[in-house]
Amino acid sequence: MSTSVIVVVGLVILATLILFSSIGRLYRKAGPNEAIIVYGYRAARVITKGGAVIFPVVETYRALTLELMSFDVAPQQDLYTKQGVAVTVEAVAQIKVRSDHESILTAAEQFLSKTPDQKEALIRLVMEGHLRGIIGQLTVEQIVKEPEMVAERMRATCLDDLSKMGLEVVSFTIREVRDKNEYITNMGRPDVARIKRDAEIAAAEAERDTAIRRANALREAAIAKAASDQDRVIAETASLAKQAQAQRDLDIQKAQFTEQSRRQEAQADKAYELQTNVMQQQVVAEQQKILQVEKEAQIKVQEAEIARHENELISTVLKASEIEARRITNIATAEKSRATIQAEGLAAAARVQGEAQAAITRLQGQAEADVIFQKGEAEAKAMNVKAEAYQEWTQAAIVDKLITNMAEVVRAMAEPLSKVDKITIISTGEESGGGMGASRVTGEVTKIAAQVPALLESLTGMKMSDLMGQIKPMEPRSETSSEIKPN
Structure with missing residues (x-):
């Protein structure tokens, strides 16, 4: 590449950079x-x-x-309300230029050559003028109690004038309202007094309702406690009755167990006697067996004696025939004697066994008969004792027993009161005929005692007056006789 071309390219680049810099x-x-x-x-x-x-x-x-402009709207002079009361109002306003191009051009026409202080002074004069007009149309109460209404009126009133300057009110807030004559201070006193009065009345009513509810609760608690005590007394009375019934059943069972034990002891004694007799019969049978053995031994001795005589005959050279005849005779005699002894032993043993079996049967029957007789005799004696006891208890005696134990019944019914640790008595002073304070406790005990005659009447089926008429003086019964002797 030639030098001229490089220079041309460099100049083009430089011109381009200068152009872009100028445009920037x-x-x-x-x-x-x-x-x-x-x-x-x-x-x-x-x-x-x-x-x-x-x-x-x-x-x-x-x-x-x-940007948003914020400044105070606080006229130096007092503003007079509709009532003629002079007040001082301090407010805060936020103003900005509207966003459309026409409003921006209008604001530029009005304020582009002015400083921020000059701009704020012009806007404040407009705002204070409108605020004065609005305050003159309202009362002090409306200004103090409805500041939002004042702000809304202010925005609506200033809208046209500020629009002509390309501005809009973003916010208008009343910061403080005061007066030199303490009108605003005194304005709330009637409401304060009324509120205080209402509060005191409400507190008094609440205390009254609380006292009434407390009294009702205490009364209901006392009623519930009295009902609970009455239920407890009834339950304890029923429990005592069940305990007495259980004790009676226990005594009956003890008596039955005692009778059964005695019966079993008697049966055991009879069984012992029977066993003793059986053992004695077994001893007799063993003795008979011994006698039989002895007799068998005697037979063997006799056989040995015959053998000895036979040997003697042989030794004395008896004739063979004689020896043989004698031997046969002796053998027959021995066989006959042994058979006789065995028959006698067996007969004696059978006789002893039959006598023992008969004795055992007889003793068993006698024992069973004795047991049955003793059981019947014991039952008959028990029935006689019960009959004598029932004959001694006449209706008058039964009535006398009931009335004598009346004090025990009253004591059992009143016994739960002795276990009470503390009694709280609620008395409103309106009771009539029942007494007040501790006398009501005595009255309740008297009522409990007064229920006993009705209980006896329901048990016996007779009126108390009839029961009292049947009571006669009872003489102590002597130990040897069951008759009743007069004093």
Whole structure:
């Protein structure tokens, strides 16, 4: 590549760089919080959210801020309300330039050459004038109690004037309202007094309701405790009755067990006697066996004696026939004697065994008869004792026994009261006829005692007056006789 070509390329690149640098210096960008007003040989135009090339000499530009402006609206002089009351109102206003190009051009026409202080002073004068007019149409109560209504009126009133300046009210807030005559302070006193009065009335009513509910709760608790005590007394009375019934059943069972034990002892004694007799019979049978053995031994002795005589005959050289005849005779005699002895032993043994079996049978029957007789005799004696006891207890005696034990019944019914650790008596002073305080406890005990005659009447089926009429003086019964002797 030649040198001339390189020079040409370098010059082109340099010219391009110079061109782009010049265009970059002429290009102006608008920030998100501002608008660029371009004016010159053409009509004024607004540039927002972008940029434009500004040709020098023939065009120029100015930046207009779109940021929110906040300032106090506090007139130096007092404002008079509809009631003629002088008040001082301090408010805060937020104003900004509207976003459309026409409003931006209007705001640029009004404020582009003014400083921020001058701009704020112009807007404040407009706002204070409208605020004065609005306050004059309202009462102090409306200004204090309805600040949002005041702010809404303020925005609606200022809308036209600020629109003509390309502005809009973003927010208007009343910060403080005060007066020199303490009108606002005194304005709330009736409400404070009414609220305080209502609060005191509500507190008194609440205390009254609490006291009533507490009294009702205590009364219900006392009623429930009395009912519980009554149920407990009834349950304890029923428990005592069941205990007495259980004790009676236990005594009956003990008596039955005692009678059964005695019966078994008697049977054991009879069985022992029977066993003793059986053993004695067995001893007799063994003795008979011994006698039989002795007799068998005697037979053997006799056989030995016969053998001895036979030998003597042989030794004395008897004749063979005589010896043989004698031997046969002796053998027959011995056989006959042995058979006789065996028959006698067997007969004696059979006789002894039959006598023992008969004795055992007789003793068993006698033992069973004795047991049956003793059982019947014991039952008859028990029935006689019960009959005598029932004959001695006449109706008058039974009534006397019931009335005598009346004190025990009353004591059993009142015994739960002795276990009470603490009694709380609630008295409203309105009881009639029942007494107050500790006398009510005595009255309740008296009522418990008064229920005993009714209990006896329900048990006997007779009125108490009839039962009292049947009581006669009872004399102590002597140990040897069951008759009743008068004093």
